[in-house]
Amino acid sequence: MSAESTTAINRSIVDLLDFIDWSGVECLNHNTAHSLPNAIKQGYREDEGLYLESDADEQLLIYLPFTQVVKLHSIVVKGPEEEGCLIGPKTVKLFSNREHMGFSNVNDFPPSDTAVLTPDNLKGKPVVLKFVKFQNVRSLTIFIEDNQSGSEVTKVDKIALFGTTVETTDMKGLKKIEDNH
Amino acid sequence: MVLEATMICIDNSEWMRNGDYSPSRLRAQADAVSLICGAKTQSNPENTVGILTMGGKGVRVLTTPTTDLGKILACMHELDIGGEMNIAAGIQVAQLALKHRQNKNQRQRIIVFAGSPVKYDRKVMEMIGKKLKKNSVAIDIVNFGEDDDGKPEKLEALLAAVNNNDSSHLVHVPTGPNALSDVLISSPVFTADGEGGSGFAAAAAAAAAGGVSDFDFGVDPNIDPELALALRVSMEEERARQEAAAKRAADEASRQGKEEEPLSNSQDATMTDNTNNTAAETTEKTADPMDEEKSLLERAFAMSMGTSVSDTSMADADTSKATDEDKELALALQMSMQDDTKDPSNQSDMSKVLGDQSFVSSILTSLPGVDPNDPSVKDLIASLQGQPEKKKEDEPPKDDK
Numbered sequence: 001m002s003a004e005s006t007t008a009i010n011r012s013i014v015d016l017l018d019f020i021d022w023s024g025v026e027c028l029n030h031n032t033a034h035s036l037p038n039a040i041k042q043g044y045r046e047d048e049g050l051y052l053e054s055d056a057d058e059q060l061l062i063y064l065p066f067t068q069v070v071k072l073h074s075i076v077v078k079g080p081e082e083e084g085c086l087i088g089p090k091t092v093k094l095f096s097n098r099e100h101m102g103f104s105n106v107n108d109f110p111p112s113d114t115a116v117l118t119p120d121n122l123k124g125k126p127v128v129l130k131f132v133k134f135q136n137v138r139s140l141t142i143f144i145e146d147n148q149s150g151s152e153v154t155k156v157d158k159i160a161l162f163g164t165t166v167e168t169t170d171m172k173g174l175k176k177i178e179d180n181h
Numbered sequence: 182m183v184l185e186a187t188m189i190c191i192d193n194s195e196w197m198r199n200g201d202y203s204p205s206r207l208r209a210q211a212d213a214v215s216l217i218c219g220a221k222t223q224s225n226p227e228n229t230v231g232i233l234t235m236g237g238k239g240v241r242v243l244t245t246p247t248t249d250l251g252k253i254l255a256c257m258h259e260l261d262i263g264g265e266m267n268i269a270a271g272i273q274v275a276q277l278a279l280k281h282r283q284n285k286n287q288r289q290r291i292i293v294f295a296g297s298p299v300k301y302d303r304k305v306m307e308m309i310g311k312k313l314k315k316n317s318v319a320i321d322i323v324n325f326g327e328d329d330d331g332k333p334e335k336l337e338a339l340l341a342a343v344n345n346n347d348s349s350h351l352v353h354v355p356t357g358p359n360a361l362s363d364v365l366i367s368s369p370v371f372t373a374d375g376e377g378g379s380g381f382a383a384a385a386a387a388a389a390a391g392g393v394s395d396f397d398f399g400v401d402p403n404i405d406p407e408l409a410l411a412l413r414v415s416m417e418e419e420r421a422r423q424e425a426a427a428k429r430a431a432d433e434a435s436r437q438g439k440e441e442e443p444l445s446n447s448q449d450a451t452m453t454d455n456t457n458n459t460a461a462e463t464t465e466k467t468a469d470p471m472d473e474e475k476s477l478l479e480r481a482f483a484m485s486m487g488t489s490v491s492d493t494s495m496a497d498a499d500t501s502k503a504t505d506e507d508k509e510l511a512l513a514l515q516m517s518m519q520d521d522t523k524d525p526s527n528q529s530d531m532s533k534v535l536g537d538q539s540f541v542s543s544i545l546t547s548l549p550g551v552d553p554n555d556p557s558v559k560d561l562i563a564s565l566q567g568q569p570e571k572k573k574e575d576e577p578p579k580d581d582k
Contacts, residue, residue, distance in 0.1 A: 029315045029316075032346050056311045059315075099285070100285040
């Protein structure tokens with residue numbers, strides 16, 4: 001399925017890393033030594049030694065607000081691939097535009113989408129999401145429910161989000177354009 | 182200055198009637214709670230605090246997290262005693278109350294006062310701890326009161342399950358003369374607040390401790406570093422001066438007689454009046470009266486330092502402050518004190534000093550070659566008895582030499 005859909009005139013699928021609002025990023029149940037920036041930030045996520053790990057049990061709840069409205073197309077979740085260490089995530093639920101969720105209310109409403117990851121996905125194959133459900137995303141909550149082997153701890157090497165931006169005015173860019181005239 | 186929402190779980194079970202923490206365990210808790218609320222709101226005005234009770238018929242939330250201190254204090258007054266403490270339910274209800282806080286940006290913290298025995302076993306406590314950790318709730322446990330076997334271990338298990346980067350603490354408060362609040366003030370419950378909170382805590386500690394201080398000059402270097410440093414510096418300067426002046430004193434003593442000494446000592450006497458020195462040691466004096474006054478300030482300070490083991494820190498601070506801040510101001514202070522004794526002239530100095538038997542005696546005795554039991558010396562001392570003022574001000578002297 002072609003990602004460059006007909007409605008997008010000049011937009012292509014980009015990595016939404018630049019649009020994450022870092023001041024509002026939260027992660028619940030993560031091990032403080034192995035925290036969220038390890039999995040998301042440029043450079044950190046490519047490093048195999050840096051990963052996100054869960055703490056008290058195998059679930060993780062990640063909240064990512066965006067600086068502007070985006071449409072989410074696909075997601076890449078990489079986990080450790082070694083044979084004996086299949087503790088990458090398996091069931092991943094995504095909620096759009098829900099703020100401040102906790103583990104107690106993840107089951108209260110249906111997720112915008114659910115992805116069950118295969119070992120292929122853990123190697124880096126993107127999971128294409130239901131685009132129609134993610135047309136107007138201000139914030140994304142990622143709930144990692146369990147992992148491949150059912151162990152106590154879940155490890156995530158990398159999380160990457162791909163999508164497009166919605167036509168919103170970038171105020172900084174506005175001034176610049178004025179100058180050009 | 183961490184933005185935080187706190188729920189305080191109070192134990193109001195029957196065990197809290199006990200008076201081993203004065204006035205009763207429940208009121209000791211209430212005092213501690215008021216202090217905590219004050220500290221939290223002071224460290225960050227947006228912090229909220231809520232209260233719930235764990236005993237009685239069941240867990241009851243008295244106030245949800247609020248910034249209104251008045252409401253919290255009002256609830257503390259209405260506490261009554263009864264039932265058994267249900268710590269597991271209390272913590273879980275606290276967690277729920279925090280979950281529904283208005284400002285979701287606040288961190289979550291629970292403070293539990295565990296005064297009665299814990300009837301749950303370790304497993305349950307650990308599970309509760311895990312749940313708290315998963316939802317990034319920190320907990321402070323105050324272990325006091327009943328100490329049955331197993332309670333400390335259970336609370337430690339709870340702490341270990343919750344603790345994330347040392348954000349949670351467990352404080353044991355034994356029975357004893359120190360009030361529950363005082364012990365808590367110096368514990369991580371207060372001091373983990375950060376800069377603002379610790380300032381409040383330190384001030385409260387200073388007020389509560391009432392001047393008892395472990396520090397050299399009665400001034401906490403943390404509270405007032407400049408003052409402590411100035412005190413130290415002036416102390417060292419004074420020591421150096423004393424050594425030099427001691428030599429001169431031996432020479433001049435015989436030459437100038439006791440008139441100079443009493444004069445110098447009067448200055449000392451007025452300055453150290455507050456400190457209740459009755460047997461101060463003087464070892465030197467200066468020749469020139471005007472210089473004397475300035476040097477006497479320092480000497481007075483040194484004297485008070487030299488003799489004070491039991492002097493109040495207030496007095497030390499006073500004299501040292503005079504030395505530090507403004508010598509002229511100190512002089513004016515001295516003058517006014519001298520004026521109070523009704524003799525406005527220079528004579529006041531003399532009469533005061535002559536009347537201060539203790540000073541004169543000690544000076545005379547410290548001079549080489551003078552024996553206090555010498556009849557001529559005794560006559561001299563007796564002759565000084567005619568001076569009224571100084572004797573009223575000073576307590577009956579004791580020769581310590």
